[in-house]
Amino acid sequence: MRTICLYFEIHQIIHLKRYRFFDIGTDHYYYDDYANENSINDVAERSYIPALKTLIGMVNDSSGTFKVALSISGVALEQLEIHAPAVLDLLQQLNDTGACEFLAEPYSHGLSSLANEESFKEEVMRQSAKIKQLFGKSPKVFRNSSLIYSDEIGETVANMGFKGMLTEGAKHILGWKSPHYVYHCNLNPNLKLLLRDFKLSDDIGLRFSNSEWNEYPLFADKYIGWIDALPAEEQVINIFMELSALGIAQPLSSNILEFLKALPACAKNKGITFSTPTEIISKLKSISSLDVSYPLSWTDEERDTSCWLGNVMQREAYNKLYSLAERVMLCNDRRIKQDWDYLQASNNFRFMTTKNNGLGLNRGIYESPYDAFTNYMNILGDFIKRVDSLYPVDIDNEELNALLTTIKNQGDEIDELHKEINKLRTKLEKEKTPKKKAASVGSC
Numbered sequence: 001m002r003t004i005c006l007y008f009e010i011h012q013i014i015h016l017k018r019y020r021f022f023d024i025g026t027d028h029y030y031y032d033d034y035a036n037e038n039s040i041n042d043v044a045e046r047s048y049i050p051a052l053k054t055l056i057g058m059v060n061d062s063s064g065t066f067k068v069a070l071s072i073s074g075v076a077l078e079q080l081e082i083h084a085p086a087v088l089d090l091l092q093q094l095n096d097t098g099a100c101e102f103l104a105e106p107y108s109h110g111l112s113s114l115a116n117e118e119s120f121k122e123e124v125m126r127q128s129a130k131i132k133q134l135f136g137k138s139p140k141v142f143r144n145s146s147l148i149y150s151d152e153i154g155e156t157v158a159n160m161g162f163k164g165m166l167t168e169g170a171k172h173i174l175g176w177k178s179p180h181y182v183y184h185c186n187l188n189p190n191l192k193l194l195l196r197d198f199k200l201s202d203d204i205g206l207r208f209s210n211s212e213w214n215e216y217p218l219f220a221d222k223y224i225g226w227i228d229a230l231p232a233e234e235q236v237i238n239i240f241m242e243l244s245a246l247g248i249a250q251p252l253s254s255n256i257l258e259f260l261k262a263l264p265a266c267a268k269n270k271g272i273t274f275s276t277p278t279e280i281i282s283k284l285k286s287i288s289s290l291d292v293s294y295p296l297s298w299t300d301e302e303r304d305t306s307c308w309l310g311n312v313m314q315r316e317a318y319n320k321l322y323s324l325a326e327r328v329m330l331c332n333d334r335r336i337k338q339d340w341d342y343l344q345a346s347n348n349f350r351f352m353t354t355k356n357n358g359l360g361l362n363r364g365i366y367e368s369p370y371d372a373f374t375n376y377m378n379i380l381g382d383f384i385k386r387v388d389s390l391y392p393v394d395i396d397n398e399e400l401n402a403l404l405t406t407i408k409n410q411g412d413e414i415d416e417l418h419k420e421i422n423k424l425r426t427k428l429e430k431e432k433t434p435k436k437k438a439a440s441v442g443s444c
Helices: 033-061 072-081 085-097 117-135 152-159 200-205 222-229 256-269 277-283 313-321 324-330 334-344 371-389 397-443
Strands: 003-010 070-073 100-103 141-143 164-168 182-185 191-195 236-242
Touching: 003 277, 003 334, 033 085, 033 152, 070 072, 070 085, 072 117, 072 334, 085 100, 085 117, 100 141, 100 277, 100 371, 117 152, 117 324, 141 277, 152 182, 152 222, 164 277, 191 277, 200 222, 200 236, 200 371, 222 256, 256 371, 313 371, 324 334, 324 371
Parallel strands: 003 070, 003 236, 070 100, 141 164, 164 191
Antiparallel strands: 182 191
């Protein structure tokens, strides 16, 4: 039976303030609080709240047969907790329906998967722990920032215990193959891959309200008809986009939510179901491996990493930032850790792009990519000084490795102690049970 996997991403840009060269060493706060509060409240009111209410209604109206998946960066969760708790309440309601799966992703929505494996794994597990804390479930499927994927990244994700991963169905990778099947990682067949159908996804996320589009206006029955007309053996249709597409990229006045509401009924009429990523990878076998030697993403026409690392400025900023990774991992300073998350966010590098993607780019406070680079490097200069003050740059490599090894060993010991405590608790409960039964019999 053909099924649709509908997935939405939630991430929130942390806006940096104007930071001058002369601020380095004197001002350690890098953010525009007004812009951050204003932007998340704006997207919450115009997109997240009405969109999530619609998704909850769709689950209820379909008696749970409509299903959806979400991934939320740790940075976004922090901002929602502070500025838009109403969105978290709706996410909880959607979770309570049992028809929503929450996925893992890097906490910062950054590029650590391309730079430092240990840093990448640390923030993925931190975001997963945050999801478990808020929604009571540990993610089983992974989604990288902007769907970035390569064979090496897939192997790392598989070794972390994830059973599936979402990525882009890029033409330069698939060639003649279709994205409508389950594939697996070239280096570890235990990791199944779900590939985004970029045309069907962008028909909703990018083109829906464009009156010059030759398919405008798009109605749900026509859209489902396209899916139904696909070859019968193509069973998995992965439609992935940002949640903000519903209300921001496609304004509510375009009737985007009415279109979404109509999808389950139209799909049901054609015998098409909705499934979560875990349901798909549990039920369907992979048809073949996917060979991805160089990282791909869902961004721009090239579907690669050039929008973040395509010019000299971006690579300079990226290399400078991730040169700090091992020392930041040693650090226990909460401000350093938080700044590290915020400075990693991929949009900081996106603002520096010199590419012309044909869609235009809102650079916020920056007048040009060079302006974005200068401001970011000023902030990074101050951040580097703060890290250097805790762990000097001339620290011996052997000493640094010894510290990292000690920290890892201590973490392993703590994990073992937690396991032992849980075993003792279980044993104690078992010993208490017969005594309780005996006491109840005696009271009779």
